Amino acid sequence: MxxxxxxxxxxxxxxxxxxxxxTGASRKPAGTCTASLNGSSTSKKKNAKPxxxxxxxxxxxxxxxxxxxxxxxxxxxxxxxxxxxxxxxxxxxxxxxxxxxxxxxxxxxxxxxxxxxxxxxxxxxxxxxxxxxxxxxxxxxxxxxxxxxxxxxxxxxxxxxxxxxxxxxxxGPETHVTSQAAIVSALWHPLGVNGSCLVTVTEAAVVRVWELSLDDRWSFDKPTLSIDLKKLADGTSFDQDFEASKPGMNTGFSPDSFEMEVASACFAGRESGGWSPMTLWIAMREGDVYALCPLLPEKWSPPPTLIPALSVSIVAKVAAIEDDQDVPQGTRILTQQQLAWMSDLDNQEPAEVASPLGDRHSDVYARPTKPGKVPKLQGPFDFELAPEESEDELDNLLTDIYVIGPKLDVDELMFGEENDLEIDDPGNGLSLGVVCLLTSSGRLSISLDLDGVEAQWLPKPGSKVLKFTDDSDPPSLLTFQVLDTTRNGEVWEGNWPMFSSDFTSRYSFFVTDTSSVTYISLTPWVFTLENELRDSGVGAEFRIDLMVKAHNSFRGRIYTEQSKDRLSxxxxxxxxxxxxxxxxxxxxxxxxxxxxxxxxxxxxxxxxxxxxxxxxxxxxxPLQPIINPRPVYQPAHALEEQSALPSLLEKLRHSRYKRLLKEDIRLSPATLHVMTDAHKVLSEETLRIGTAAAELFRRCERLQIELQSQIKEVHKVAGRVDEITGDDRDDQPAADVNERVEARISKASKRQKELTERIEKLRRQATKATGRELTDKERGWAEEIVEVQSAVLGEGDTVDGFGTTKQPWVRFDEVKQLKDELLDQVEDLAAEDARPASRGVKVPSEIRKAKMAQITALLNRETALVEGARNRLDRLRSS
Structure with a gap:
């Protein structure tokens, strides 16, 4: 935060x-009731719809x-x-x-x-x-x-x-008028040419696309695309008329008029990956969420990476399902529609248009005509793992929607390419879309778009495609976390929380409601989840489950309005x-x-x-500030507003009751009417002034309490100062404060000097003990000694040889074994010489002695070799 x-x-x-x-130029009275003074009274306060x-x-x-x-x-x-x-x-x-x-x-x-x-x-x-x-x-x-x-x-x-x-x-002077539905959102299309395309969404679920041009006055009068979402939800083919009804036409009652009351709409960022920049998300007041993709003007300007990324994705999908017989028929038809849409783009020659800000030229494409200019309405989305519906109606009434598109996968886009594509902002974060929803009660729902919204169109007239698409599962969003941004007592029916973006990260934003501002950050878990999705290994599901249950999103209240006036x-x-x-x-x-x-x-x-x-x-x-900042107290605006009573008297002077101002007060219907109107004005003003005065009184009491607490804190600090200076000791003779402070400072300096010397001494000893690091040659020599040790003595980690030469210690064991066998044979021969001579072949004693001498010499030679190697190894160790 x-x-x-x-x-x-x-x-x-x-x-x-x-x-x-x-603020306004003058403080006007905020009274809700004024008298008409013509025999009746009217209320100027209108219960404006939130x-x-x-x-x-x-x-x-x-x-x-x-x-x-x-x-x-x-x-x-x-x-x-x-x-x-x-x-x-x-x-x-x-x-x-x-x-x-x-x-x-x-x-x-x-x-x-x-x-x-x-x-x-x-x-x-x-x-x-x-x-x-x-x-x-x-x-x-x-x-x-x-x-x-x-x-x-x-x-x-x-x-x-x-x-x-x-x-x-x-x-739209004939379209957006007071006799038609109210406007809930006006969005500048992310892919509009030089940012001149405006999308308006009315409360009656009508989406209009306006391509504005100062050279064409008619571009402000008629939209280039008009879609009635209630008609589109029931559409069966793209040749139907989905245009909104003309002003003045009577429309019959439909249940969709209540269920499809729009609360807000939004686009993802221009630099988002996939189909996000051309996807319009619509949040309905009753809790449903829809998506319209692709929603494009007749002339649109994509970023340099959008079309190549979509082309790679569509081609890869076509290649993946081409030989797979298990792919549903609806998916195959949808892929063919996307391929036809991309083929239409590939056949175009984009035009270059200069940016008014002096930036680089942008390529302008025409909206593809195939499969159709009106996309299919996707939704309502099914929320998986959503919390149980609340009994409070305000928990289910949506007020705003905020969508963070998936990041652009640059590695996949540039796979196999020799030249890198110039990308201003490659983007980072999550490869999934994040959909955030706000309700009137301040409840924030954070959902993940696991499947990803892709372009969809209605089928051709008379096509059998509809039966395949109806059998498919409805689109869904995975509810990741639910947070509350309001406190008890702050929720009321006129509350309308809104999203605001932040500079530090596209995964952080602010939520502003009637009386508070809350900071929300998704960065604590976004990058961790992306790493788990990218490098999923053993235990990935367990780690993701722990991350979801940990609720790592950061939420912090940064401002609360002091006034309790809900009309401001x-x-x-x-x-x-x-x-x-x-x-x-x-x-x-x-x-x-x-x-x-x-x-x-x-x-x-x-x-x-x-x-x-x-x-x-x-x-x-986290670092704590030395002084805890807090907002400056603002007196209630009711104390500065002008009274409505002078205007009431002025109207009375020009009404039929003006004679009452010059006559004595008499009991009559006219006097009662004037008194009633004056009472309405004075009662409201006195109520507001009394409430403001009570708030001011509470602030004064709070100021006294805080002042007392500050005095206590100062007293504690003064006690600590007395302890430092020595004024808290009454048994010692009085001394000058400067002398005591200097004595303590000198003592602390001496102690600091002693500690510094001890640390320096320990550092020198540690330096001598550790010595300098070994060089590469010394490390190689040590490794060679270990190899010789393992080769001669058979100790340590032995290395399996791939040659035919045996290790010396193996040869030494074989010689010892051979020596034992020969000694046994010599003993047998000696025993035979002691027995009487037989008729067999006799071996002369000179030959036997010569052979024995030869064997003994060989054994002595091998023993000398082994002892020499052992002595050399001991010398190497000691050095």
């Missing part, structure tokens, strides 16, 4: 431009934040430097900036670093989605989508600080990392910004490497 070092910095504090960037609130987008160090119908634009690095300059000017420590006669760029009559973007909208902004090349900004309300052309960053440093009105296009939820967090700003996440409520600043991840990596250098088994404890 990244170490939190501080919270919202001073340059985003109250009274700074950074603070005003996230949904995602992504009102912060970033472009480098620049941020775009939505406040109501207005968009604020600022450069955070510029705001920070301006605040530092202002503080230095106040303290008189400015170094050459802002001095008399030398105006600074941060003066009031110069650029302020922030602007306001005016956009004509009918409702408040709910989401801001910036394009991959940061030149478009998708502005989403509940039912409408607007595409703004972002201005250049130079406008932030211009002298003119008036509001800007960027060029804005309404996306946190916006989706945005992670930022810049040398000038540091590494932090930024979020905001409608009343103030929130920033959590982390320690730089580079420092953490260096420290981790340094700890590992001590010992392979060294397990370092």
């Amino acid at each position: 990244p170490q939190v070092i501080s919270y919202t910095p001073a340059w985003l504090g109250k009274g700074t431009p950074g603070y005003d960037l996230f 949904g995602p609130r992504r009102t912060i987008a970033r472009r480098g160090t620049e941020i775009f934040t939505a406040v109501g119908k207005e968009i604020r634009w600022a450069d955070l690095a510029y705001l920070k430097e301006a605040w530092i300059h202002e503080e230095e000017t106040k303290n008189g420590t400015s170094k050459g900036k802002g001095r008399e006669g030398s105006p600074s760029q941060y003066d009031e009559d110069h650029a302020q670093g922030y602007r306001t973007l005016k956009v004509s909208l009918a409702e408040d902004i709910r989401q801001l989605i910036i394009s991959p090349h940061t030149n478009y900004l998708a502005i989403l309300t509940t039912h409408t989508v607007h595409i703004a052309i972002l201005p250049d960053s130079s406008h932030l440093t211009a002298f003119d600080t008036s509001p800007l009105k960027p060029k804005t296009y309404t996306l 939820p946190l916006a989706s967090s945005v992670a930022m990392r810049d040398p000038d700003l540091g590494y932090f996440i930024l979020t905001a409520t409608p009343y103030h910004p929130v920033a959590v600043i982390f320690e730089s991840p580079d420092t953490g990596e260096i420290e981790e490497i340094g700890h590992q250098s001590y010992s392979p088994t060294y397990d370092s404890e």
